[in-house]
Amino acid sequence: RFIYCASYYLPMKPINDEILLTDQQFYEMFKYRSIDYYINMPNPCVLSYQVLRNNRFLIKVDVDNLRKHEEQCRNDPVCELLTTPYWFKIHVYYDIISTREFIVLTHGTVSMSHYPIVRLQMESLFNRFPLRHAISRDRFKQSVQLIIRYGAGMILLLADDGRGAGFGAYALDRMLLERGEVSNSDAARKRICVDHDTNDYDGTIALLKNHCPQGKIQLIMNNPSSILKKKECINALAEHRFEIKKWLFLRQEEF
Structure with missing residues (x-):
C-alpha cells in the first residue's frame, strides 16, 4: 500500500531554550572550561543542566546572555549552543x-x-x-x-x-x-x-x-x-x- x-x-528549534548534546559534544564543549564556570558567571550563559538516558545532556541556556557573551568571546565553544538544533x-x-x-x-x-x-x-x-x-x-x-x-x-x-x-x-x-x-x-x-x-x-x-x-x-x-x-x-x-x-x-x- x-x-x-x-x-x-x-533540524528543529529547541524547546524552551533546552539544548540537547551527546556525551562527546558535551565533553568537547566543556573541555577547557567546565560547565559550572558558565553557570556561575555574573550573567550566566547556562542556567542548569541534567543528564539524560544514554549519556546525553540537556542544557538550559539564557539566550540573551549567551549572545552577549558571543560578542565578547566569539571563539568560545559554548557559543555553539545558540545554533545547536534537535x-x-x-x-x-x-x-x-x-x-x-x-x-x-x-x-x-x-x-x-x-x-x-x-x-x-x-x-x-x-x-x-x-x-x-x-x-x-x-x-x-x-x-x-x-x-x-x-x-x-x-x-x-x-x-x-x-x-x-x-x-x-x-x-x-x-x-x-x-x-x-x-x-x-x-x-x-x-x-x-x-x-x-x-x-x-x-x-x-x-x-x-x-x-x-x-x-x-x-x-x-x-x-x-x-x-x-x-x-x-x-x-x-x-x-x-x-x-x-x-x-x-x-x-x-x-x-
Whole structure:
C-alpha cells in the first residue's frame, strides 16, 4: 500500500531554550572550561543542566546572555549552543490507495530495550500560520520535548485537518465554537453531521509497525478522556498487536 519516497534530516528549534548534546559534544564543549564556570558567571550563559538516558545532556541556556557573551568571546565553544538544533529524521511515504503522502518524524534509535514514545499529530493547514489558537502547535512542542528527553520516539502526522474530516469540517467546527452556537467540538460535529474522528488509523498504524517492529510503545494522548474518544486509534493498535506500555498525557497549559 505504501511506497517509501524519501528521507532526510530535519533540524528543529529547541524547546524552551533546552539544548540537547551527546556525551562527546558535551565533553568537547566543556573541555577547557567546565560547565559550572558558565553557570556561575555574573550573567550566566547556562542556567542548569541534567543528564539524560544514554549519556546525553540537556542544557538550559539564557539566550540573551549567551549572545552577549558571543560578542565578547566569539571563539568560545559554548557559543555553539545558540545554533545547536534537535535532529529528527523525516520519512515520506506515498499511499497508493488514497493518493496522499504520509509523513513520519523519528528521533533516536529504537532498540528492543526501548519503548519509543509515539504521538499521532494532526498536520493542520491552520498550524502553518501565526494564529490566535495554537493548541495543536503547543501539543506538538510538548510531544517533541517528551521524545527528546526519553531519547527515542516518533511523530506520525495525520494528513487531514479536523480529525480526518478535512479543512472544511475543521473550519465549520471552529466557526460554530467561536460564534457560541455550540459548547464543544463534539456538539459542532453533530450539527454538521460529521463523525467525531474519521482518520485512517489502520494505514497510520501500519506505518508505525514499520518503524517499531517490537510492537511496544509509550503513547502520548492529550488527556485521559482521549483514550475513550480515540476508539478507532486504540482498536487499530490492538489489531496490529501493539502493546501500550505507558500512557503519557500532555499538560494543558500552553508554551
